[in-house]
Amino acid sequence: MAVPDRGVVQGPPARPVTATRFLNWGTWGAIAVLFAVSVQQTGFNLEVVGQGMGDFLRFFGRLAPDWRALPQIWGPLVETLQIAWLGTVFGTILGLPLIFLASFNTTINPPVMFVARSILTVMRSIPDLLYAAILAPILMIGPLPGVAALTLFTMAVLAKLASEAVESIDPGPLEALRAAGAGRNRMIVFAVLPQIGATLTSFILYVFEINVRASVIIGLVGAGGIGNLINRYLSFFDYSGLGTLLIVVFGVVLAIDQLSVWLRSRLI
Amino acid sequence: MSIKRPADTIPATPPSVRRGNVFIGGAALLVLALTIFFLVTLDPLPTWARLQSGFERSGLPLLRGFVNPNWDVFPLARNAMIETVFMAVIGTTIGAVLAFPMAFLAANNLLGSRLLAFPGKTFLVGIRTFPEILFAIILVAATGPGPIAGILAMGINSVGFLGKVFSDVVEGIDAGPSEAIRAAGGNGLHVFFYSVVPQVLPEFASYVLYRFEINLRAASVLGLVGAGGIGAVLIQRLQFRRWTEISMIMIVIVVVIIVVDTLSSRVRRRLV
């Protein structure tokens, strides 16, 4: 099996220094520096982490559930789901026009698109809990600020996701309808919606999953739902009640997630 | 010009289409009914008068604050936001480092069977079920308030998210290069380092950046439950209804998040 070794081996050419390579190393260096500064500034170290995780796990031991707390939990739990549902529905309804205004192929004109996109960018940069914290004093304690917070949050997230889907549709049908003399609204109904219907539904379900998680916590800042109860358990050191609540929340969120994931897999 | 056509030339709607229509109609009806039911059972609905007074006492001052924010609180907000960014950096790094091995332990194709990947996948689903704020309040209760609780909460939650998307990436890789390495006499480690890692790394990096965007939002509100960052500054102002300062803090949050989002999505587009 002797293979002739081809003798004339010149030295390999030197690896060229390219801008990409330079950028790569620069990026890694910047990340390393950023991490080092972050660690130093926040007083983060492994000892603190170990202690924190130790406390965390020990604390879990105190969360032994007490099922007598269940009757207290049902009411707020239902309210939580109400908030998530209504926020998703209203957010979808109010978000739909924004989707089309923010997509280049369905917008009215460039300035309108720019305004719609800017509004969405700002709305998307505000976390759900921040909406809730700000709206709670304005709309009064209770489920209403929660619904309003999740409505705004849904609009922003859904419009962003969906307008990317709208922009990547097949332009053929749009052109065909325009050639047949259809207006913008008709084009959306007959060329765009049929193409993105399934994707859009899947996005709505996905946002609903996020909203269910969000609706659990917005009560922490007074915006209704089960978060209120979490606050109460914590301030009265009722850890077994809290443990029960966490198990119930875990089960409900998991069940809704699985149902939604299953529905989404059937859609596409 | 009208087109005349006798009715009997229209073919009957096939049953499959009719079933589809009935299904969609039924689903729409169900959504509508649930929405109305949830709406009327919403309790307590504030009265119009209370809404009005809430808007006058809080909404208007907040809006006025956006027009004319209070710059006195800016240095405080800026420093707190910097701390928030640091928290998100560490939380994301922890998540990415721990998610890397998890991803391969939860990938069907790398372990060779669904059964072996099941425990890993279940663990990741379990983590993702809780929102990070819940981890944060438990950590605050267990270890006391401060940024460490927030960082750990983000770290734990990021492992769940990144572990999941990483393992999806690993499951989606092209098997061809791995076959080529094996055909050339490479062992399992060679396949891993020469075929799997180069294929997945850019997508991993892209998801880490995406998670950083999410974590920065989370870090901005973790302080609302005592877990450090700019949220801590915000919650004090909220308690005393100092609206012009609140609007200043919100502007700082929004601007930083938009800048980071823009930078991050630029880099992500280059990566994949």
Added chain:
Amino acid sequence: MSHITFANVEVTYPGGLKALKGVDLEIPQGQFVVIVGLSGAGKSTLIRTVNSLVVPSAGDVRIGDRSVTRARGGELRRLRSDIGMIFQTFNLVKRSSVLRNVLAGRLGAVQPLRGVLGLFPKADVAFAHECLRRVGIPEKAFARADALSGGQQQRVGIARALAQRPSVMLADEPVASLDPPTSHAVMRDLKRIAREDGITTIVNLHFIDMAREYADRIVGMRDGLIVFDGTADDATDQVFEDIYGRPIDEDRDIRGRT
């Protein structure tokens, strides 16, 4: 003495599909063998039994006097490192550099840990560059693999196989993803290199004209069995019609004329 020996090789896939139903074949050192047949005839399976990417359910494949089929673990990896392989879809790591892809061919030869860390001896790196020179794309060494055209990517595939210093070369439909002129250029390179280095080569091809042009010997397969074995001159149109089970004029695709 024959270099590659197939002795009554059978392959049954999980699920019951019998891909090979008893193949006997002897290939002498340095021969350039082209295997033709419809897709599903067992060509890919046959070629993969040579390096045990597919393990026969019965029978034996030997290289020289050593059984590939019986080899396991480190012994199998050593045998494989002597067998280069080229794939229809190139199977390059698209995001890695061309050089790194070619160096992957040296993995079986260097110490395992050095391979993992990418610390190849200088001689190996130099040899990888030499392999790229032989396939005519030395200047592409530091480009990313996905920046290359299809023909260039397949040349990288050949260079990777050459980097193994193989005595056997396997090529599974190496030009099926390329346009006709590029296909001929790649086949010419493959044939030239096989001749120069005396590499025993097995190529699966779909196109009969190309098989006639390049093969020292043509083997026809149908339904997991060898139905023809002869020189390019023996392989008349009639023979091909028997292999493909239909008149060749009906399906211009398999003539592969440009």
